[in-house]
Amino acid sequence: GAGVSQSPSNKVTEKGKDVELRCDPISGHTALYWYRQSLGQGLEFLIYFQGNSAPDKSGLPSDRFSAERTGGSVSTLTIQRTQQEDSAVYLCASSRRVNTGELFFGEGSRLTVL
Amino acid sequence: GESVGLHLPTLSVQEGDNSIINCAYSNSASDYFIWYKQESGKGPQFIIDIRSNMDKRQGQRVTVLLNKTVKHLSLQIAATQPGDSAVYFCAEIFTGGGNKLTFGTGTQLKVEL
Numbered sequence: 001g002a003g004v005s006q007s008p009s010n011k012v013t014e015k016g017k018d019v020e021l022r023c024d025p026i027s028g029h030t031a032l033y034w035y036r037q038s039l040g041q042g043l044e045f046l047i048y049f050q051g052n053s054a055p056d057k058s059g060l061p062s063d064r065f066s067a068e069r070t071g072g073s074v075s076t077l078t079i080q081r082t083q084q085e086d087s088a089v090y091l092c093a094s095s096r097r098v099n100t101g102e103l104f105f106g107e108g109s110r111l112t113v114l
Numbered sequence: 115g116e117s118v119g120l121h122l123p124t125l126s127v128q129e130g131d132n133s134i135i136n137c138a139y140s141n142s143a144s145d146y147f148i149w150y151k152q153e154s155g156k157g158p159q160f161i162i163d164i165r166s167n168m169d170k171r172q173g174q175r176v177t178v179l180l181n182k183t184v185k186h187l188s189l190q191i192a193a194t195q196p197g198d199s200a201v202y203f204c205a206e207i208f209t210g211g212g213n214k215l216t217f218g219t220g221t222q223l224k225v226e227l
Contacts, residue, residue, distance in 0.1 A: 031213065042203060042218055043158070043203065043205075044217075045217075048213065050213065093157070095213075098213055099146075100213070101147075101205065102160045102163065103158075103160065103215065105159070106157050
């Protein structure tokens with residue numbers, strides 16, 4: 001079956017513009033995560049959705065960042081008024097059940113803010 | 115805040131040798147640990163996990179060791195192959211606080227022919 005799909009794979013934008021990044025998780029996976037990875041760095045947690053529960057937004061760096069998950073499937077990460085420090089690879093992952101560390105990652109969306 | 119860290123940023127090994135990648139964690143409440151492999155341009159890939167009620171777990175060519183006394187985690191790769199070249203991340207979870215994975219900074223493994 002298909003893996004986690006992310007789009008766009010690359011996005012170049014100007015400072016101050018808004019961007020939307022999309023994630024299609026693996027069908028049937030109940031949990032969905034967004035992480036951010038700067039060049040040569042580890043993964044920084046952003047947000048986590050689990051079924052119908054309230055999302056864990058504790059990793060969102062500012063109120064310019066928001067995410068939605070519609071119908072328990074597709075998720076969109078929105079960054080408003082982008083800044084140069086937002087440049088990174090944004091990774092989405094899904095998992096089939098709760099309490100598992102086995103996440104299935106997409107290949108990421110590389111965001112460059114000029 | 116508490117975090118997961120790695121001792122060695124880069125590890126070079128000869129093909130066929132065993133590799134040991136180390137990780138230190140500081141959150142004593144963490145009770146579930148995972149290793150991921152990330153190849154260039156790709157997302158991380160799950161390798162193996164271990165819960166805190168175990169101190170060793172084996173997979174195919176990989177072994178994870180957990181020492182809760184000193185808050186140390188290691189990944190051993192037997193007979194390292196060129197395809198093992200990648201960045202390896204450890205991650206920790208405190209399952210009582212949800213299922214949020216906290217990742218370490220990563221170790222680059224380079225396999226020399």
